[in-house]
Amino acid sequence: EAQVTQNPRYLITVTGKKLTVTCSQNMNHEYMSWYRQDPGLGLRQIYYSMNVEVTDKGDVPEGYKVSRKEKRNFPLILESPSPNQTSLYFCASSLTPGVEQYFGPGTRLTVT
Amino acid sequence: AQSVTQLGSHVSVSEGALVLLRCNYSSSVPPYLFWYVQYPNQGLQLLLKYTTGATLVKGINGFEAEFKKSETSFHLTKPSAHMSDAAEYFCAVSESDSWGKLQFGAGTQVVVTP
Numbered sequence: 001e002a003q004v005t006q007n008p009r010y011l012i013t014v015t016g017k018k019l020t021v022t023c024s025q026n027m028n029h030e031y032m033s034w035y036r037q038d039p040g041l042g043l044r045q046i047y048y049s050m051n052v053e054v055t056d057k058g059d060v061p062e063g064y065k066v067s068r069k070e071k072r073n074f075p076l077i078l079e080s081p082s083p084n085q086t087s088l089y090f091c092a093s094s095l096t097p098g099v100e101q102y103f104g105p106g107t108r109l110t111v112t
Numbered sequence: 113a114q115s116v117t118q119l120g121s122h123v124s125v126s127e128g129a130l131v132l133l134r135c136n137y138s139s140s141v142p143p144y145l146f147w148y149v150q151y152p153n154q155g156l157q158l159l160l161k162y163t164t165g166a167t168l169v170k171g172i173n174g175f176e177a178e179f180k181k182s183e184t185s186f187h188l189t190k191p192s193a194h195m196s197d198a199a200e201y202f203c204a205v206s207e208s209d210s211w212g213k214l215q216f217g218a219g220t221q222v223v224v225t226p
Binding site for chain 2: 004031033035040041042043044045048050056058059090092096097098099100101103104105106
């Protein structure tokens with residue numbers, strides 16, 4: 001089944017404790033992207049990747065890191081999480097930019 | 113740089129009535145436009161998209177949208193609402209000179225009443 005998977009689905013952590021949210025797709029898509037969703041703000045793009053080893057900032061990259069060492073994986077790293085990073089995070093992928101993106105189920109992160 | 117404005121954060125419609133969700137965008141270059149739907153506790157799925165060509169675009173579940181360049185709009189409609197249409201809807205825009213960046217509107221929550 002074609003899908004985007006994210007782990008973990010739910011995470012509660014404390015300020016400053018490094019964490020990684022994994023994202024994997026099995027559709028051989030070149031393009032992958034991370035978003036955060038907050039009430040009243042819609043989805044805001046954090047980082048995106050056009051292909052392996054090619055990443056770029058979205059609208060809200062501060063406090064986040066990404067890497068794209070393999071085509072299928074695009075982890076999101078929070079080196080020192082803060083409470084304002086409490087949010088619902090989505091990973092998405094598509095064959096190329098500008099076409100339909102396939103979204104993962106989301107990761108709900110709470111930073112206390 | 114592109115931006116997206118969705119008019120109305122909440123819309124209530126009666127079952128069987130017209131659904132109209134408004135989206136206006138700003139873009140300095142030809143845009144690609146999308147409507148996504150999010151059902152409770154799920155990710156987003158594509159309803160429809162406009163890239164080039166015909167300005168009236170038909171999507172899944174009976175939805176359609178019309179790209180109006182002169183009005184910089186991409187409003188979403190469905191002639192007859194169904195209870196299963198209750199969800200949050202997002203308009204999004206991508207510009208032809210920065211395909212990687214996708215800008216979403218704030219979303220419109222649709223409630224369908226019997």
